[in-house]
Amino acid sequence: GQNIDQPTEMTATEGAIVQINCTYQTSGFNGLFWYQQHAGEAPTFLSYNVLDGLEEKGRFSSFLSRSKGYSYLLLKELQMKDSASYLCAVMDSNYQLIWGAGTKLIIKP
Amino acid sequence: GAVVSQHPSRVICKSGTSVKIECRSLDFQATTMFWYRQFPKKSLMLMATSNEGSKATYEQGVEKDKFLINHASLTLSTLTVTSAHPEDSSFYICSARDGGSGGLETQYFGPGTRLLVL
Numbered sequence: 108g109q110n111i112d113q114p115t116e117m118t119a120t121e122g123a124i125v126q127i128n129c130t131y132q133t134s135g136f137n138g139l140f141w142y143q144q145h146a147g148e149a150p151t152f153l154s155y156n157v158l159d160g161l162e163e164k165g166r167f168s169s170f171l172s173r174s175k176g177y178s179y180l181l182l183k184e185l186q187m188k189d190s191a192s193y194l195c196a197v198m199d200s201n202y203q204l205i206w207g208a209g210t211k212l213i214i215k216p
Numbered sequence: 217g218a219v220v221s222q223h224p225s226r227v228i229c230k231s232g233t234s235v236k237i238e239c240r241s242l243d244f245q246a247t248t249m250f251w252y253r254q255f256p257k258k259s260l261m262l263m264a265t266s267n268e269g270s271k272a273t274y275e276q277g278v279e280k281d282k283f284l285i286n287h288a289s290l291t292l293s294t295l296t297v298t299s300a301h302p303e304d305s306s307f308y309i310c311s312a313r314d315g316g317s318g319g320l321e322t323q324y325f326g327p328g329t330r331l332l333v334l
């Protein structure tokens with residue numbers, strides 16, 4: 108079956124760095140996405156990785172290793188507004204998104 | 217970036233009534249639209265995939281007669297929750313795939329509709 112695993116909840120301190128991991132097992136692979144979702148709102152796109160390596164976009168970076176079925180989202184210089192759920196999703200061979208359950212990130216002052 | 221709108225953003229209805237949710241792509245043609253449902257503190261659950269001009273493909277366990285989907289144009293898809301019951305209360309989110317300049321990975325989400333059935 109298809110499976111996306113990510114931690115349920117993480118806590119970090121304002122100004123610090125946090126890494127949210129995601130491992131996956133899917134039928135085919137057409138890219139991995141990270142989305143941010145604030146409570147009561149729809150997800151917003153953060154990043155897309157289809158090749159191995161690190162993609163940096165401001166304070167956020169996303170890494171992919173296809174051979175390991177592994178990705179992480181790295182958030183630097185954490186701000187209180189970064190408190191949200193972070194969803195990992197993989198696009199399978201049918202170009203359908205398979206979603207992880209999300210990681211709730213709590214930022215403390 | 218591309219914008220997807222949903223209407224209404226919030227609806228409260230009585231048990232037994234039907235509710236229609238609209239999803240519109242505002243500045244691109246959405247050849248494919250997806251309807252998701254999300255329970256509190258849970259991830260998105262894909263309900264169905266709809267392609268313009270054809271019948272929607274429903275995920276296993278989703279009742280097609282309960283959740284009617286119509287994708288009549290390249291910019292509009294509707295989800296109708298028929299004879300809604302309290303257990304249908306949820307956050308419904310649509311997303312649209314840009315069939316034009318975007319690649320297959322380009323998918324844009326609407327803001328969601330919160331449905332509460334009393």
